[in-house]
Amino acid sequence: MKNPPRRSAFRPSQLLRAGLLAAAALCAAQAQADEGGMGFWLPGQIGTFAAVQNDPGWSWTFSGYHAYADSATRNQNKKGRVTNAQLSTPNDLLFIAPTYTFATPVAGAQAAISLTGLYGRTEVYANAATTTPKGKTRSDSSDDTRSGIGDLYPMATLKWNFGKHNYLAYATVGAPTGDYDVNRAANLGLNHWSYDAGGGYSYLDEKNGTEFSAVLGLTFNQKNPDTDYRNGTDAHLDISLSQFLNEDFHIGLVGYAYHQLENDDAPGLGKKNLKSQVAGLGPQAGYFFKVGQHKWYANLKAYDEFDAKNRTAGWNAWLSLFVPL
Known part of the structure; x- marks a missing residue:
């Protein structure tokens, strides 16, 4: 956000705008958990064939991600003043993940390491309308858009295969290397370290052509040093x-x-419950095709979100391409 004008140039209309935007920010904060409504784990990033082993050697995964989410809140004070706020967050991101899969087993499993980076565009649009007890309404809005690079995400995996049954263990870290400005709403970096680990299972019956995968994980976060x-x-x-x-x-x-x-931990939050939740469900399609001596794989999937609490919700879509070298 830009620095406010000096007092001598601070007109009443600007005072109104600042007050409305502050109300919008307050309502948005009350409606969302995770700082800025953005957490480390992006739901849907691990899916089909999650625990199935790959060929040893190098591979690349490219994933295009588009999402639109919003939330609406209503706040009424003791004097009857009502503030309605809306927050929307469209995103367009490109994830690039080089991966090396080892040929030598580790603890009977296939080991792999990867490093995911991203480039993209994010937008945070806020609108607030305040109605006085006498019925007079005033509104204002703000829009912050940013393009740049995000944080880096190294990951290590172990995959075990027992016929149709496949098992996965993984650990990953979020390194705060992305574009971040404490004075802006639109950021591509989190500005704090995150740690995530979990396990998964894939059932793959090549004869009947049936696949099922599930991955469960936990995320732990450190403090943002600029905001506590x-x-x-x-x-x-x-x-x-x-x-x-x-x-x-x-x-x-x-x-x-x-x-x-x-619950989140920050100055001024008190004991208010800001725990968030969301669920998503949608279709997918995948296709293997031969390029040279290797088979590449493309996957298209989309999610419609529901059962959201204390966070924005909407829909998102992924288009991914797996390229073995």
Whole structure:
């Protein structure tokens, strides 16, 4: 946000605008957990074939992500003044993840390491309308848009295969390297370290063409040193169910559930419960196709969100391409 004008130039209309935007920010804060409404784990990022082993060597995964989410809140004070606020957050992100899969087993499992980076555009739009007890309404809005790079996410995985049954253990870290400005609403970095670990299972029957995957994890967050805000610990579950229609093409469903287990911790929050939750469900389609001597894989999936609490909710879509080298 820009610095406010000096007092000599601070007109009544600007005082009104500042008051309305402050009300919008307050209502938005009351409606969302996680600082800025954004947590470390992006629901839906792990899905189909989550625990299935890959060929040893290098591979790249490219994922395009588009999302639109919003929330609306209503606040009435003791004098009858009513403030209605709306917050919307469209995002367009590109994730790039080089991965190296080791040929030598580790504890009987296939080991791999990856590093995910992102570039994208995010927008935070806030609108507030205040109605006095006499019925007079005034409104104002703010819009902050930003393009740039996000945080880095190194990850290590272990995958075990027992015929149709596949198991996964993973650990990942969020390193605060992305674009961040404490004075702006639109940020691509979190400005704090995060740690996430969990496990998963994939059932893959190649004869009948049936696939099912589920990944469960926990996220722990450190404080943002610029704001003293710490996001609460959360749990997340990503699932996938699909059926192959031929050797290379499959369709199915994807879903996720996100639940915050611990309240946020920050100056001024008090004991108010800001634990957030959201669920998503939607279709998916995947296709294997040969390029040279390797088979590439493309997946398109979309989620419609519901059962949201203390966070924005809407819909999102992913288009991913897996490229083995």
